[in-house]
Amino acid sequence: xxxxxxxxxxxxxxxxxxxxxxxxxxxxxxxxxxxxxxxxxxxxxxxxxxxxxxxxxxxxxxxxxxxxxxxxxxxxxxxxxxxxxxxxxxxxxxxxxxxxxxxxxxxxxxxxxxxxxxxxxxxxxxxxxxxxxxxxxxxxxxxxxxxxxxxxxxxxxxxxxxxxxxxxxxxxxxxxxxxxxxxxxxxxxxxxxxxxxxxxxxxxxxxxxxxxxxxxxxxxxxxxxxxxxxxxxxxxxxxxxxxxxxxxxxxxxxxxxxxxxxxxxxxxx
Amino acid sequence: xxxxxxxxxxxxxxxxxxxxxxxxxxxxxxxxxxxxxxxxxxxxxxxxxxxxxxxxxxxxxxxxxxxxxxxxxxxxxxxxxxxxxxxxxxxxxxxxxxxxxxxxxxxxxxxxxxxxxxxxxxxxxxxxxxxxxxxxxxxxxxxxxxxxxxxxxxxxxxxxxxxxxxxxxxxxxxxxxxxxxxxxxxxxxxxxxxxxxxxxxxxxxxxxxxxxxxxxxxxxxxxxxxxxxxxxxxxxxxxxxxxxxxxxxxxxxxxxx
Amino acid sequence: xxxxxxxxxxxxxxxxxxxxxxxxxxxxxxxxxxxxxxxxxxxxxxxxxxxxxxxxxxxxxxxxxxxxxxxxxxxxxxxxxxxxxxxxxxxxxxxxxxxxxxxxxxxxxxxxxxxxxxxxxxxxxxxxxxxxxxxxxxxxxxxxxxxxxxxxxxxxxxxxxxxxxxxxxxxxxxxxxxxxxxxxxxxxxxxxxxxxxxxxxxxxxxxxxxxxxxxxxxxxxxxxxxxxxxxxxxxxxxxxxxxxxxxxxxxxxxxxxxxxxxxxxxxxxxxxxxxxxxxxxxxxxxxxxxxxxxxxxxxxxxxxxxxxxxxxxxxxxxxxxxxxxxxxxxxxxxxxxxxxxxxx
Ligand SMILES: Nc1ncnc2c1ncn2[C@@H]1O[C@H](COP(=O)(O)OP(=O)(O)OP(=O)(O)O)[C@@H](O)[C@H]1O
Ligand SMILES: [Mg+2]
Numbered sequence: 001x002x003x004x005x006x007x008x009x010x011x012x013x014x015x016x017x018x019x020x021x022x023x024x025x026x027x028x029x030x031x032x033x034x035x036x037x038x039x040x041x042x043x044x045x046x047x048x049x050x051x052x053x054x055x056x057x058x059x060x061x062x063x064x065x066x067x068x069x070x071x072x073x074x075x076x077x078x079x080x081x082x083x084x085x086x087x088x089x090x091x092x093x094x095x096x097x098x099x100x101x102x103x104x105x106x107x108x109x110x111x112x113x114x115x116x117x118x119x120x121x122x123x124x125x126x127x128x129x130x131x132x133x134x135x136x137x138x139x140x141x142x143x144x145x146x147x148x149x150x151x152x153x154x155x156x157x158x159x160x161x162x163x164x165x166x167x168x169x170x171x172x173x174x175x176x177x178x179x180x181x182x183x184x185x186x187x188x189x190x191x192x193x194x195x196x197x198x199x200x201x202x203x204x205x206x207x208x209x210x211x212x213x214x215x216x217x218x219x220x221x222x223x224x225x226x227x228x229x230x231x232x233x234x235x236x237x238x239x240x241x242x243x244x245x246x247x248x249x250x251x252x253x254x255x256x257x258x259x260x261x262x263x264x265x266x267x268x269x
Numbered sequence: 270x271x272x273x274x275x276x277x278x279x280x281x282x283x284x285x286x287x288x289x290x291x292x293x294x295x296x297x298x299x300x301x302x303x304x305x306x307x308x309x310x311x312x313x314x315x316x317x318x319x320x321x322x323x324x325x326x327x328x329x330x331x332x333x334x335x336x337x338x339x340x341x342x343x344x345x346x347x348x349x350x351x352x353x354x355x356x357x358x359x360x361x362x363x364x365x366x367x368x369x370x371x372x373x374x375x376x377x378x379x380x381x382x383x384x385x386x387x388x389x390x391x392x393x394x395x396x397x398x399x400x401x402x403x404x405x406x407x408x409x410x411x412x413x414x415x416x417x418x419x420x421x422x423x424x425x426x427x428x429x430x431x432x433x434x435x436x437x438x439x440x441x442x443x444x445x446x447x448x449x450x451x452x453x454x455x456x457x458x459x460x461x462x463x464x465x466x467x468x469x470x471x472x473x474x475x476x477x478x479x480x481x482x483x484x485x486x487x488x489x490x491x492x493x494x495x496x497x498x499x500x501x502x503x504x505x506x507x508x509x510x511x512x513x514x515x516x517x518x519x520x521x522x523x524x525x526x
Numbered sequence: 527x528x529x530x531x532x533x534x535x536x537x538x539x540x541x542x543x544x545x546x547x548x549x550x551x552x553x554x555x556x557x558x559x560x561x562x563x564x565x566x567x568x569x570x571x572x573x574x575x576x577x578x579x580x581x582x583x584x585x586x587x588x589x590x591x592x593x594x595x596x597x598x599x600x601x602x603x604x605x606x607x608x609x610x611x612x613x614x615x616x617x618x619x620x621x622x623x624x625x626x627x628x629x630x631x632x633x634x635x636x637x638x639x640x641x642x643x644x645x646x647x648x649x650x651x652x653x654x655x656x657x658x659x660x661x662x663x664x665x666x667x668x669x670x671x672x673x674x675x676x677x678x679x680x681x682x683x684x685x686x687x688x689x690x691x692x693x694x695x696x697x698x699x700x701x702x703x704x705x706x707x708x709x710x711x712x713x714x715x716x717x718x719x720x721x722x723x724x725x726x727x728x729x730x731x732x733x734x735x736x737x738x739x740x741x742x743x744x745x746x747x748x749x750x751x752x753x754x755x756x757x758x759x760x761x762x763x764x765x766x767x768x769x770x771x772x773x774x775x776x777x778x779x780x781x782x783x784x785x786x787x788x789x790x791x792x793x794x795x796x797x798x799x800x801x802x803x804x805x806x807x808x809x810x811x812x813x814x815x816x817x818x819x820x821x822x823x824x825x826x827x828x829x830x831x832x833x834x835x836x837x838x839x840x841x842x843x844x845x846x847x848x849x850x851x852x853x854x855x856x857x858x859x860x861x862x863x864x865x866x867x868x869x870x
Pocket of ligand 1: 307
């Protein structure tokens with residue numbers, strides 16, 4: 001049979017078909033990409049493809065930032081906003097950790113908490129702002145509360161599901177050594193939930209940054225959110241973009257801080 | 270410490286898991302429990318250790334405790350149950366933390382347990398850096414650190430490879446057998462039971478009942494000798510005949526469920 | 527020869543005449559389209575009258591209104607070319623946009639004029655009880671406005687100049703919208719507020735706030751008609767016809783609503799009810815609330831040019847308008863003759 005012979009000693013190399021699915025991040029590529037975007041932006045304005053009425057150039061934005069920093073305005077706005085963010089985030093996180101833990105640990109809290117969180121979480125906190133202002137006034141309290149409320153829900157959910165997913169055997173192990181309830185919560189449940197809590201914090205920190213702009217919409221004379229809003233109202237586009245840039249740098253810094261925290265606290269994974 | 274188990278009935282909702290399981294364990298005795306999958310072995314161990322409340326039944330211990338005993342009834346787990354964020358040293362020290370001990374005493378207990386289990390060099394390592402055998406050694410060191418009177422071991426070797434199992438069984442003999450520690454040891458592996466047990470409780474398929482209790486009757490150190498092989502083979506055959514049918518129908522039941 | 531020649535010429539002339547008539551008819555059928563951005567406010571009354579009474583149509587224009595909620599987007603949409611003409615209040619944001627050469631003011635709309643009350647400064651009840659009785663007491667207190675750099679903000683600035691207090695010592699609190707300002711006053715969360723008459727009057731009548739002053743003492747240009755320089759360059763003719771028709775609207779508006787008897791009482795014109803109904807229809811408000819918010823509009827749409835200069839300078843002093851903005855650059859005075867108060 002000629003076919004049989006054709007099959008015989010033919011060598012067929014095995015082709016490589018693995019690889020891929022292992023994306024890596026390179027800081028250099030990120031920086032170059034950023035620089036290219038900035039250059040293209042500046043170039044498009046210089047060439048007249050974009051009217052300066054619609055978009056300020058990166059140089060104008062940089063100059064606006066420099067002026068803001070030099071006059072101390074930047075620091076004034078930033079410090080008050082950071083104060084609101086830190087305070088609101090801390091309250092929201094503390095409450096979220098407490099309520100989330102309670103929901104993970106106690107039947108009563110779980111039965112009450114689950115439907116409430118499902119009902120209240122999707123409400124845009126900005127929609128509640130007028131109510132918060134009625135209850136709490138236009139001072140710091142309503143602004144801190146807006147941020148706190150936005151932070152509370154994701155933290156509570158992350159804490160709850162984090163503790164819920166802690167391995168049952170670890171809990172049984174601790175019980176089998178007669179460890180008291182409170183110590184099991186602090187030494188087993190919460191540390192076990194830490195990965196989930198930290199990724200919840202990533203979300204809640206971004207929400208805090210988003211909400212500082214909403215919180216400063218009403219009755220705020222200073223703050224980076226109020227500054228961005230008034231720059232928008234005043235059509236000072238260079239200031240607007242400068243303020244937005246400050247917010248996104250803030251976002252980057254918070255992200256980096258959380259990555260560092262994850263690296264330090266979750267090295268055991 | 271002596272142990273008297275008398276579980277008349279245990280059910281999870283409508284699922285009857287254990288029925289009339291009564292036996293006693295003498296001071297310092299090692300009793301293995303074998304039985305088909307799902308017959309309630311882990312449940313039984315949980316009841317003995319006070320982690321599961323039996324539907325109807327009692328468990329009692331008897332006998333004076335040594336002064337150093339912090340946690341008389343202590344578990345060793347199949348999947349080790351180590352806290353992944355704690356170093357080996359801190360995992361072993363974990364159960365000691367809520368006892369009023371001087372820090373010197375605490376450290377002495379930890380380093381003694383680590384030394385006996387051959388972990389001294391790994392005290393600072395995290396669980397993820399250890400092999401499976403090493404991890405179970407940490408689990409055993411943690412149990413030894415509280416100087417238990419009764420050890421409850423739920424398939425402590427089943428997650429390990431055969432060679433590691435052999436090594437750890439040797440360690441068991443050295444570490445606690447003959448040291449006056451009573452043990453209840455759940456396993457699927459008949460050879461393991463024949464190597465370690467004074468007596469073997471054979472459970473039927475679910476609901477678990479005692480089918481038979483087999484005494485090994487060979488001195489533990491002699492069992493690895495060639496001379497013991499024929500007698501062990503006879504015992505093994507007897508155990509296997511008790512279990513085979515149960516295991517087969519339990520398996521079919523599982524497949525159907 | 528001559529007879530036949532003249533007959534030929536006559537026939538030619540007749541043909542040309544028919545052709546021209548056809549062209550004219552065709553031109554009439556295809557009126558030129560203009561898209562105009564307005565707010566649904568009584569101050570937009572003149573444009574609504576010009577539309578409804580057919581002045582735009584008679585000028586060969588087909589005007590389409592686009593309605594907006596706030597002044598700012600009208601300016602932005604005019605810059606982007608979505609609107610041909612905008613008619614709204616002038617804010618600091620407007621001057622910043624116009625200062626980049628993107629907008630030109632071509633005619634006047636509403637203005638503050640003594641005796642025509644548009645904007646009030648009120649004190650909350652708590653502040654009133656605590657002794658905030660006069661405008662001069664404002665420094666050291668918080669005053670709510672809709673937005674920083676809004677017409678309300680400038681009103682307060684003019685009052686400060688006139689009454690000799692330092693606006694830098696008043697905490698100007700932006701609340702984003704009139705309803706927010708109202709609830710801040712009701713809840714005594716701010717000590718004072720600058721509000722349109724339509725919102726201030728009910729508050730004062732209900733005893734929830736106390737009137738400190740009307741802002742009608744100094745005449746100033748609140749709202750204007752504007753377009754983009756590109757429109758002026760390419761469609762000047764249509765814009766001129768638009769302004770002419772618009773001025774017929776302002777004249778009708780004056781006749782209906784702005785005439786005063788010697789004793790200062792307003793005397794409604796013969797067509798006042800009809801015109802009120804028109805404006806009510808366009809704004810979606812009741813005739814009654816339109817009547818309560820009729821502002822002064824110059825009957826010939828002449829701008830208070832000096833005030834525009836003063837506005838830009840004032841906003842610049844408050845650092846709300848970029849220092850490079852030249853008020854002359856935002857004005858095109860060629861569409862309306864005889865503008866008022868023109869600086870040399
Ligand atoms: N907490 C529980 N709730 C309900 N049913 C349970 C629970 N724990 C165990 N069971 C059921 O009870 C039966 C006995 O479980 P158990 O874990 O005690 O068996 P086992 O003998 O240890 O099995 P294996 O050999 O697989 O470890 C099984 O059918 C199991 O599904
Ligand atoms: Mg089991």
